[in-house]
Amino acid sequence: MNEQHVVAGGAGFIGSTLVRVLLRKGASVLVLDDFSLGRRDYLGDLQSDPRLHIEECDVADRSGIEAALRRASSRARVAELWHMAANSDIPAGVHEPDVDYRKTFQTTYELLRACRLVGIDTFHFASSSAVYGDHGDVELHESIGPLLPISNYGAMKLASEAQLSAASEAFLRRANVFRFPNVVGTPATHGVILDFVRKLKSNPARLQVLGNGSQQKAYLHVSDLVDAMLVVATSACQEKVQLVNIGPVDAGVQVRWIAEQVVSRVSPGATIEFGSEGRGWLGDVPRFRYSVSKLREMGWAPRLDSEHAILRAIDEISVQEGF
Amino acid sequence: MNEQHVVAGGAGFIGSTLVRVLLRKGASVLVLDDFSLGRRDYLGDLQSDPRLHIEECDVADRSGIEAALRRASSRARVAELWHMAANSDIPAGVHEPDVDYRKTFQTTYELLRACRLVGIDTFHFASSSAVYGDHGDVELHESIGPLLPISNYGAMKLASEAQLSAASEAFLRRANVFRFPNVVGTPATHGVILDFVRKLKSNPARLQVLGNGSQQKAYLHVSDLVDAMLVVATSACQEKVQLVNIGPVDAGVQVRWIAEQVVSRVSPGATIEFGSEGRGWLGDVPRFRYSVSKLREMGWAPRLDSEHAILRAIDEISVQEGF
Numbered sequence: 001m002n003e004q005h006v007v008a009g010g011a012g013f014i015g016s017t018l019v020r021v022l023l024r025k026g027a028s029v030l031v032l033d034d035f036s037l038g039r040r041d042y043l044g045d046l047q048s049d050p051r052l053h054i055e056e057c058d059v060a061d062r063s064g065i066e067a068a069l070r071r072a073s074s075r076a077r078v079a080e081l082w083h084m085a086a087n088s089d090i091p092a093g094v095h096e097p098d099v100d101y102r103k104t105f106q107t108t109y110e111l112l113r114a115c116r117l118v119g120i121d122t123f124h125f126a127s128s129s130a131v132y133g134d135h136g137d138v139e140l141h142e143s144i145g146p147l148l149p150i151s152n153y154g155a156m157k158l159a160s161e162a163q164l165s166a167a168s169e170a171f172l173r174r175a176n177v178f179r180f181p182n183v184v185g186t187p188a189t190h191g192v193i194l195d196f197v198r199k200l201k202s203n204p205a206r207l208q209v210l211g212n213g214s215q216q217k218a219y220l221h222v223s224d225l226v227d228a229m230l231v232v233a234t235s236a237c238q239e240k241v242q243l244v245n246i247g248p249v250d251a252g253v254q255v256r257w258i259a260e261q262v263v264s265r266v267s268p269g270a271t272i273e274f275g276s277e278g279r280g281w282l283g284d285v286p287r288f289r290y291s292v293s294k295l296r297e298m299g300w301a302p303r304l305d306s307e308h309a310i311l312r313a314i315d316e317i318s319v320q321e322g323f
Numbered sequence: 324m325n326e327q328h329v330v331a332g333g334a335g336f337i338g339s340t341l342v343r344v345l346l347r348k349g350a351s352v353l354v355l356d357d358f359s360l361g362r363r364d365y366l367g368d369l370q371s372d373p374r375l376h377i378e379e380c381d382v383a384d385r386s387g388i389e390a391a392l393r394r395a396s397s398r399a400r401v402a403e404l405w406h407m408a409a410n411s412d413i414p415a416g417v418h419e420p421d422v423d424y425r426k427t428f429q430t431t432y433e434l435l436r437a438c439r440l441v442g443i444d445t446f447h448f449a450s451s452s453a454v455y456g457d458h459g460d461v462e463l464h465e466s467i468g469p470l471l472p473i474s475n476y477g478a479m480k481l482a483s484e485a486q487l488s489a490a491s492e493a494f495l496r497r498a499n500v501f502r503f504p505n506v507v508g509t510p511a512t513h514g515v516i517l518d519f520v521r522k523l524k525s526n527p528a529r530l531q532v533l534g535n536g537s538q539q540k541a542y543l544h545v546s547d548l549v550d551a552m553l554v555v556a557t558s559a560c561q562e563k564v565q566l567v568n569i570g571p572v573d574a575g576v577q578v579r580w581i582a583e584q585v586v587s588r589v590s591p592g593a594t595i596e597f598g599s600e601g602r603g604w605l606g607d608v609p610r611f612r613y614s615v616s617k618l619r620e621m622g623w624a625p626r627l628d629s630e631h632a633i634l635r636a637i638d639e640i641s642v643q644e645g646f
Contacts, residue, residue: 146566159482162482241471
């Protein structure tokens with residue numbers, strides 16, 4: 001791989017992990033990030049690599065994005081663009097829809113617009129299992145319908161997918177939509193493990209858990225996620241828009257178990273207190289069955305199941321937070 | 324019906340027809356329209372009805388929309404809001420995506436935001452069969468997936484539906500999504516019949532048709548469309564977001580036949596010239612099978628099939644254009 005890639009949101013949790021792997025494979029990379037959630041130091045030692053360019057840029061800003069992509073194109077052809085920028089704080093979007101509107105939807109819109117103008121024809125999009133909504137026990141396969149997201153986060157991801165579909169008709173040569181599961185690892189910026197670790201840091205005696213702890217979800221380690229994206233991105237593709245669920249193959253773990261593991265790693269003996277509700281927050285899908293058969297047929301398998309992904313992430317995040 | 328309704332885009336083609344029917348049923352109506360495509364005189368004699376308020380308002384403008392809905396709520400409770408405002412010129416959105424972004428997507432976003440603030444909990448949305456994309460011979464039922472719109476118009480309609488889904492989780496008591504077919508009638512602002520009539524007006528000897536004329540589509544007369552919306556809106560509803568395809572039950576008619584009928588009504592003897600392509604423009608779905616079984620189960624049936632809807636609309640539009 002001796003090509004230039006652009007990673008929007010490349011200083012964030014998943015973006016920075018992707019950038020590391022792309023550089024390792026020989027690509028040169030332009031990171032665009034507004035550093036609202038992402039941080040330069042998430043890219044750590046990579047910052048000294050001459051093949052890495054970093055530009056501070058609001059990805060929803062039309063003129064800024066277009067100028068950045070034109071500069072990149074003048075250095076070398078941009079082979080692929082990865083859109084990893086979004087609001088990743090789902091509850092924040094419940095209270096203020098503008099957050100998801102601007103950071104998730106408008107970023108996709110402006111990136112696609114700029115790609116068309118500048119001539120970038122391969123677009124990878126970080127979507128989410130949240131596009132599906134709550135389907136109870138129905139297995140979430142890429143072809144089920146209707147999709148009824150219950151959070152603004154999920155709605156703006158689905159709205160972004162819709163734009164990609166139209167853009168594929170108009171000018172994109174290839175579009176991949178990765179529907180992410182719950183992803184864990186470092187650098188952690190949000191999520192249940194970080195939340196628990198920080199609560200225990202401020203009060204080592206007690207851990208309060210939103211919801212009754214029975215929510216069961218599948219988790220993927222970020223290293224497996226990036227690996228899956230690259231498998232999809234390099235696969236032979238018959239579809240104009242390739243929608244792919246990414247996730248582990250197991251049924252997942254309960255929040256209760258995660259809380260117990262974090263306590264035992266960070267603050268053994270702390271009391272865990274649960275709420276009474278079956279879901280953690282408005283817009284949270286408490287339980288779902290996620291089909292990854294399409295991805296499996298491409299030959300991919302995760303190295304870590306949900307349990308091992310969580311245990312590894314607890315270790316990594318504990319270190320990150322100073323334990 | 325003795326309630327206040329708000330109709331965004333109420334001075335447009337479908338909106339003005341809806342307003343007429345709502346007033347006839349006893350409702351009071353606030354029309355919000357920016358008069359970019361809609362016109363006051365489409366509301367004709369209704370303008371003297373004291374139960375009709377008309378406000379010129381950019382439906383994508385946050386403060387304007389909120390103020391208008393607050394004024395309406397101070398007069399009487401707003402029972403239902405109908406979002407009929409959109410860019411209805413699909414090819415325009417292919418050339419300049421901002422049109423659909425602003426007029427279709429952002430209007431939905433700002434209306435939902437204002438409804439939440441003001442306390443309006445029943446939202447009807449004019450969506451489109453364009454959300455499906457091109458599925459060849461697969462019957463387009465509300466539950467098929469994935470939806471892959473091929474125009475920005477369809478993408479922004481689907482993106483709007485996604486928002487409605489999240490809003491239903493957050494605050495809406497009831498949301499109806501009407502997926503419109505091709506609709507014909509007056510006051511015509513766009514569409515194949517108006518296009519043909521105007522072409523023949525400027526050149527009575529020759530009618531040039533985009534595409535080879537083999538595109539087959541089903542058409543519904545606007546009177547049947549509004550009737551169907553009211554059937555859905557007043558139906559008992561088990562779903563948080565009720566998605567309903569609206570359309571005729573027949574297989575539709577070919578563009579070639581429409582051209583012949585317009586010629587025979589407006590300029591008998593004119594030569595019809597066809598293009599060579601199977602579709603009329605980028606983003607046009609040349610042929611689709613639209614399932615309306617869900618709507619039929621609610622007891623609705625169209626009064627006019629595609630042929631009769633077209634013939635009636637040709638008469639109405641010919642009169643509108645001075646023939």
